[in-house]
Amino acid sequence: MTGPVTAPADPQSAEAPVPSSREVYRDLLVEFLNADERVVCLDSDTGLFNGVDFGKGAERYVNLGIAEQNLMGAAAGLARSGRTPYVNTMATFATTRALEQLKLDIALNDLPVRIAATHGGLSAGHLGATHHALEDLAVTRLLPNLTVVVPTDATTTAELLRQAQELPGPVYIRLGRDATPDLPSDAPPVELGKAQRLREGDALTIVATGPYPVHLALEAASALDAVGVATTVLNLHTIKPLDTRALVAAARASRAVVTVEEHWVSGGLGSTVAETIAELGLPVPVRRIGVGDRFAAGTGGQTHLLKRNGITVEAVLAAATEALGR
Amino acid sequence: MTELTGTAPAAGAWHGGPPAEHTLRVRELIVEMCGSAGGGHLGGSMSLVEILVTLYRSTLRVDPRAPDAPGRDILLLSKGHGAIGLYAVLAERGFFPEEELAAYGQPDSPFSAHPNPAVPGVEMPTGSLGHGLPQGVGFALAARFDNSDRRCFVVLGDGELQEGSVWEAAMAAGSLGLGGLVAVVDRNTLQITGPTEDAVGLEPLADRWRSFGWTVREVDGHDIDALRAAFDAIPADADRPTVVIAHTVKGRGLPYIEGQTRSHFARLTERPKKRALSTLRAQYRKAAQA
Numbered sequence: 001m002t003g004p005v006t007a008p009a010d011p012q013s014a015e016a017p018v019p020s021s022r023e024v025y026r027d028l029l030v031e032f033l034n035a036d037e038r039v040v041c042l043d044s045d046t047g048l049f050n051g052v053d054f055g056k057g058a059e060r061y062v063n064l065g066i067a068e069q070n071l072m073g074a075a076a077g078l079a080r081s082g083r084t085p086y087v088n089t090m091a092t093f094a095t096t097r098a099l100e101q102l103k104l105d106i107a108l109n110d111l112p113v114r115i116a117a118t119h120g121g122l123s124a125g126h127l128g129a130t131h132h133a134l135e136d137l138a139v140t141r142l143l144p145n146l147t148v149v150v151p152t153d154a155t156t157t158a159e160l161l162r163q164a165q166e167l168p169g170p171v172y173i174r175l176g177r178d179a180t181p182d183l184p185s186d187a188p189p190v191e192l193g194k195a196q197r198l199r200e201g202d203a204l205t206i207v208a209t210g211p212y213p214v215h216l217a218l219e220a221a222s223a224l225d226a227v228g229v230a231t232t233v234l235n236l237h238t239i240k241p242l243d244t245r246a247l248v249a250a251a252r253a254s255r256a257v258v259t260v261e262e263h264w265v266s267g268g269l270g271s272t273v274a275e276t277i278a279e280l281g282l283p284v285p286v287r288r289i290g291v292g293d294r295f296a297a298g299t300g301g302q303t304h305l306l307k308r309n310g311i312t313v314e315a316v317l318a319a320a321t322e323a324l325g326r
Numbered sequence: 327m328t329e330l331t332g333t334a335p336a337a338g339a340w341h342g343g344p345p346a347e348h349t350l351r352v353r354e355l356i357v358e359m360c361g362s363a364g365g366g367h368l369g370g371s372m373s374l375v376e377i378l379v380t381l382y383r384s385t386l387r388v389d390p391r392a393p394d395a396p397g398r399d400i401l402l403l404s405k406g407h408g409a410i411g412l413y414a415v416l417a418e419r420g421f422f423p424e425e426e427l428a429a430y431g432q433p434d435s436p437f438s439a440h441p442n443p444a445v446p447g448v449e450m451p452t453g454s455l456g457h458g459l460p461q462g463v464g465f466a467l468a469a470r471f472d473n474s475d476r477r478c479f480v481v482l483g484d485g486e487l488q489e490g491s492v493w494e495a496a497m498a499a500g501s502l503g504l505g506g507l508v509a510v511v512d513r514n515t516l517q518i519t520g521p522t523e524d525a526v527g528l529e530p531l532a533d534r535w536r537s538f539g540w541t542v543r544e545v546d547g548h549d550i551d552a553l554r555a556a557f558d559a560i561p562a563d564a565d566r567p568t569v570v571i572a573h574t575v576k577g578r579g580l581p582y583i584e585g586q587t588r589s590h591f592a593r594l595t596e597r598p599k600k601r602a603l604s605t606l607r608a609q610y611r612k613a614a615q616a
Contacts, residue, residue, distance in 0.1 A: 040467075040471070059471070062467060062502070064463075065494075065498060065501070067494035067495075067497070067498065069456070069460060069490070070463060070491060070494035070495045070498050071460075072460070073457055073459075073460020073461045073464065073491065073495065074460050074464035074495070075464060076460075076461050076464055077460070077461040077462060077463060077465040077468065077478070078465075078467055078468045079464070080449070080464070081468030081469070081472075082468070083468055083471070085464075100454060100457075101457065101460065101491075104451065104454055104457060105450075105457055105461060108451055109443070109450065109451070
């Protein structure tokens with residue numbers, strides 16, 4: 001199986017980049033602040049809101065400074081008082097530096113806090129290992145009561161944020177830094193908690209989460225279809241609660257499952273998929289694509305780091321070939 | 327709009343009989359819980375008694391018959407290991423029958439060794455230190471957004487002040503001018519290994535809080551009149567948070583363990599429990615005659 005494979009689109013070379021997920025979020029939050037008096041924006045000096053006109057919601061924007069533990073604790077106090085705080089920090093700070101506050105203050109109390117976690121995965125690029133978040137999905141999917149969402153593009157970011165707004169409990173939303181490619185225009189509507197089926201096929205299932213992994217999955221599926229391997233692509237944008245039904249249905253109808261994520265290969269999407277399939281005793285091999293057991297190698301932008309760390313179409317194709325025994 | 331808006335009973339009046347009767351009963355209940363199979367945090371609960379009795383019988387706008395009433399003041403026991411002190415005060419104040427405390431530490435009882443919100447009157451689960459003051463920043467911000475004068479009292483241990491998150495919150499509260507936020511430090515000077523000043527020193531403690539933008543009051547933490555006066559004068563400045571540094575004695579009420587590090591946790595068998603109870607009653611009688 002050596003179908004023609006093209007490299008993923010590079011946003012840095014795109015002529016008219018669509019907004020990044022964090023910019024979509026920022027603009028939507030201004031709308032939420034003005035439409036709903038319960039909404040509060042708690043910032044940790046991210047800079048995301050510089051120059052933003054909050055209108056009459058301006059008094060409910062509070063910059064708590066560079067202090068993520070206080071950020072999470074204060075969000076809990078606000079939520080316990082009937083507010084809906086959106087807390088703003090980077091994914092790695094939300095889930096490791098302030099993990100205990102996320103666990104005890106927010107998740108344990110099942111409070112309606114929305115954690116807007118930018119710089120998910122390798123999107124911090126050349127900012128380096130201190131700013132990469134390759135652990136956040138593993139950490140957040142452990143926490144009871146927490147919903148964990150990874151939007152795929154500008155449209156799904158807005159859709160999932162609107163749907164998450166109605167949830168009574170806490171929500172972790174993994175956002176990126178720079179603009180990423182749009183999903184195909186014929187993609188079905190995104191629904192929180194439901195896998196998005198982007199392609200149908202009966203030989204292989206590729207399960208992906210996040211902007212680039214989903215695009216890699218689609219490209220790999222095209223290449224596989226061209227050589228006669230009909231491939232299903234599931235976008236598991238909601239890591240928790242997992243759409244087990246869709247996953248199991250696809251796995252049952254396939255001869256192998258490959259997962260793709262911008263995360264350490266252990267603990268995140270691949271692990272949750274492998275656990276589900278193993279527990280049910282489904283007779284399908286699972287192969288996981290992600291960053292191996294090391295800090296991300298190389299320096300550079302997000303797309304460079306993805307390639308450098310083995311999150312590529314070629315890797316997906318190789319894993320599929322090996323799993324299918326071809 | 328929120329569950330916390332609305333009216334609340336007035337603060338400052340004294341709800342109850344002679345204070346010494348209440349503090350005696352609370353201490354007896356603490357000793358009884360330390361006599362349970364699992365034991366309890368004795369020393370740091372005994373040091374809290376006058377602080378919590380004053381708050382629940384005078385300062386806080388709370389209704390024991392309606393612990394979740396809108397508009398109530400919030401109390402967070404950030405030094406969560408003082409839970410049996412809080413449970414005893416809540417029971418003695420009438421939030422739930424005292425007899426229920428017999429279930430402390432029993433399987434599936436709501437009375438765990440750190441505050442459990444399943445207990446009426448407990449607002450948040452605490453126990454990992456350094457969580458209460460950041461939560462208090464959130465409660466105080468919410469009150470500000472609601473244009474409410476409800477207050478949030480956060481009771482901290484002194485050893486707890488070694489947690490960095492306390493100072494993240496202290497810095498933010500000072501900068502934001504959260505007049506509705508009150509920290510009460512149970513300054514009993516001891517942590518598990520010994521004096522705070524021998525571990526990582528806190529002094530000059532008042533100056534540290536002041537430099538973070540807080541109004542500081544220092545008070546004898548076992549003098550109910552002094553505590554009431556300090557709490558009733560809050561806030562001295564509507565745009566500044568207040569810290570009350572309450573100077574206390576760990577293990578207060580049991581002279582043979584007072585001020586001793588070993589009072590931190592105790593599992594009292596029948597004889598030491600009886601000794602403790604008779605000591606408390608003898609002290610009460612002596613004070614009543616004086």
